[in-house]
Amino acid sequence: MPLPWPEFMASATAPLAWLGQAGGPVLVAIGAVAMLLFSLALERWCYFRFVWRRQRQALVARWVRRDEHASWSALTLREVWTQELIARLRRPLPWLRLLVALCPLLGLLGTVTGMITVFEGLAASETSQARAMADGVARATLPTLAGMAVAVAGLLFTTRLEHIIRREDQRLHDRMARAVEEHDA
16 A cells, blocks of 8 residues: 555655754755766766667778778778767766765865854853763764765776776777778678
């Protein structure tokens, strides 16, 4: 039996409410950046898995259909075509790098604003409550932990994507040369 709409929305937004309470609005911003980062990563994976191979095969077939392959102008055209195709694969890399760099900075912002809140609370109470201060510091460092975790995961993906792009660039050149050799043989 499906949940009624108000109960479903309350249960769906409970984790966001917990994030807002535990780490403040900066932790929610880190969550939004993480969703954007991993959405771009998923999009690149789908592009590479389903679209890239067809485009690569179409380019190799287009190169083989040419009458002339050895002149300077033909080799320059081949280089232009391959760089255009590689540029499509490389397109979201600047955005991925930006989001990866943004995560630790947002984490630091969350920690600083959280510590300011802790010290304001201690100044307002005029008593030194070690337990309250420890809880506040733990809550203030949560955004840094989240920002660093997202940045590390994003950095791993970005580094892997850059490796794949370099490998595919070399493979594309090799396939085009091999296709012409097989066609001429």
